[in-house]
Amino acid sequence: MLRRTAILLLVALLLAAPAAVQANRASIDKEQAAELALQQYPGRVLNVKTESQHYRVRVLQRDGRVVTLLVDRRTGRLTKDDR
Numbered sequence: 001m002l003r004r005t006a007i008l009l010l011v012a013l014l015l016a017a018p019a020a021v022q023a024n025r026a027s028i029d030k031e032q033a034a035e036l037a038l039q040q041y042p043g044r045v046l047n048v049k050t051e052s053q054h055y056r057v058r059v060l061q062r063d064g065r066v067v068t069l070l071v072d073r074r075t076g077r078l079t080k081d082d083r
Contacts, residue, residue, distance in 0.1 A: 033071040
């Protein structure tokens with residue numbers, strides 16, 4: 001009985017592992033990050049850099065100002081980087 005329970009537990013863990021790995025992957029890609037940034041800050045994307053938790057998107061606005069935005073790689077949440 002104990003052996004059967006151990007085998008069932010092992011099988012359950014092995015089946016759950018791919019889902020856990022998938023959850024850690026980015027759901028937003030670079031192109032989507034750029035589009036999200038342009039929706040809030042119209043202009044021209046200068047570059048998109050991949051960082052550990054987010055994308056850093058630099059946008060040249062129509063008035064000549066450059067804004068740096070952080071787009072969360074998992075959620076797509078946009079925040080302005082005031083550095």
